[in-house]
Amino acid sequence: MTNPTPAWLRHLRPEVAAMDHYSAPHTVAPRARLHANECPYPWPAHVFDGIAEALRNVELERYPDISGRRLRELVATRHGCEPSQVILGNGSDEVISLLLIALAGTHQQPSHILTPSPTFVMYSHSAQVLGLQVRHVPLTRNFELDPGAMHAALKQGPALCFFARPNNPTSSLWSAEVIAELMASYPATVFVIDEAYGAYAPGTSMWQPPVRQNHVHMGTLSKVGMAALRLGYCIAPPRLATALNVVRHPYNISQTSLAIAETLLTRYEDVQRDMINKTIAGRERLAAMLATLPGAEVMPAHANLVVARFANAAVSTRLQRYLYEQRILVKDLSKYPGLAGCLRVSVGVEHELDLLQQALQQVPAELWSPSDCTYN
Numbered sequence: 001m002t003n004p005t006p007a008w009l010r011h012l013r014p015e016v017a018a019m020d021h022y023s024a025p026h027t028v029a030p031r032a033r034l035h036a037n038e039c040p041y042p043w044p045a046h047v048f049d050g051i052a053e054a055l056r057n058v059e060l061e062r063y064p065d066i067s068g069r070r071l072r073e074l075v076a077t078r079h080g081c082e083p084s085q086v087i088l089g090n091g092s093d094e095v096i097s098l099l100l101i102a103l104a105g106t107h108q109q110p111s112h113i114l115t116p117s118p119t120f121v122m123y124s125h126s127a128q129v130l131g132l133q134v135r136h137v138p139l140t141r142n143f144e145l146d147p148g149a150m151h152a153a154l155k156q157g158p159a160l161c162f163f164a165r166p167n168n169p170t171s172s173l174w175s176a177e178v179i180a181e182l183m184a185s186y187p188a189t190v191f192v193i194d195e196a197y198g199a200y201a202p203g204t205s206m207w208q209p210p211v212r213q214n215h216v217h218m219g220t221l222s223k224v225g226m227a228a229l230r231l232g233y234c235i236a237p238p239r240l241a242t243a244l245n246v247v248r249h250p251y252n253i254s255q256t257s258l259a260i261a262e263t264l265l266t267r268y269e270d271v272q273r274d275m276i277n278k279t280i281a282g283r284e285r286l287a288a289m290l291a292t293l294p295g296a297e298v299m300p301a302h303a304n305l306v307v308a309r310f311a312n313a314a315v316s317t318r319l320q321r322y323l324y325e326q327r328i329l330v331k332d333l334s335k336y337p338g339l340a341g342c343l344r345v346s347v348g349v350e351h352e353l354d355l356l357q358q359a360l361q362q363v364p365a366e367l368w369s370p371s372d373c374t375y376n
């Protein structure tokens with residue numbers, strides 16, 4: 001007997017019914033995780049003694065601070081802003097949603113948002129979930145911004161424009177001058193400068209107070225050794241920060257995450273810096289490795305990930321499958337507009353890069369050829 005259509009289905013929002021959920025490849029015991037843009041280096045054992053100490057003081061039976069005040073103060077001190085301007089989210093994914101909900105416009109005049117494309121998919125995904133229109137401005141072939149096209153799109157008055165610097169999935173670092181000029185020209189648009197990968201491009205931050213009233217700085221701890229904590233944040237102009245707090249659920253960050261993040265950021269900064277520096281060094285090795293592959297064009301890399309574009313566009317898909325069979329996870333970007341033949345590889349620890357190197361040295365010759373390949 002076939003399942004009847006459930007009666008409640010008519011209440012499901014059509015935009016949600018039509019969408020796929022965000023998913024990531026899962027494989028049992030991967031040997032190398034080079035697909036999620038994490039900081040690959042684990043914290044050394046002695047750091048866990050400090051974490052254990054901090055966790056002993058967590059009152060599990062109590063709610064956490066309603067807005068993560070101590071961590072907000074820490075972020076504010078480091079960024080030279082008021083703690084009241086800092087909003088924490090369960091990952092910056094949550095911060096993105098808070099911004100979209102707060103600036104969604106009215107029923108009569110719903111907002112739309114703007115992103116260069118390709119970029120981080122959650123900007124569009126979360127906007128579509130809310131029923132907001134998304135306009136995309138294609139990047140140039142070299143993954144740079146197209147200022148003329150950005151101007152044309154901004155003239156349409158989007159509520160929000162997202163710029164990831166450096167960008168995911170391209171690892172490019174868009175011109176700060178171009179972005180600053182756009183921000184100055186369109187004061188009615190809020191520009192979110194997402195510096196999730198800023199640690200991998202030292203000295204390039206656009207957060208230089210005082211900043212414009214339409215500048216939101218977004219960051220995350222996920223890419224600097226704390227992805228498990230799910231902690232992101234933004235710094236917003238005061239009126240917008242108030243609105244974001246209206247939208248935000250109270251107690252949205254767990255006390256265990258807060259306690260661990262505060263400990264790592266205050267007691268083990270030097271360890272973290274070392275993890276980041278090793279990752280930057282790993283990026284050079286990874287880029288050099290990918291450059292030896294037949295037909296590969298390695299794109300400039302500023303985040304903890306490297307993109308190789310293959311002249312034969314089928315190769316990126318085949319390579320991903322081949323590596324997956326060896327339990328090495330990378331990301332084929334071919335299905336995204338503007339990314340035909342592109343493979344994204346996150347930096348791994350030395351051992352993971354060794355495994356990748358060995359696997360790449362043993363690629364079956366047929367994989368590189370235009371047709372007749374079992375990895376199609």
Ligand SMILES: Cc1ncc(COP(=O)(O)O)c(C=O)c1O
Binds near residue numbers: 167
């Ligand atoms: C550019 C960018 N921003 C934000 C995020 C979200 O990070 P999180 O929700 O883990 O803080 C990601 C994740 O990959 C990203 O690539």
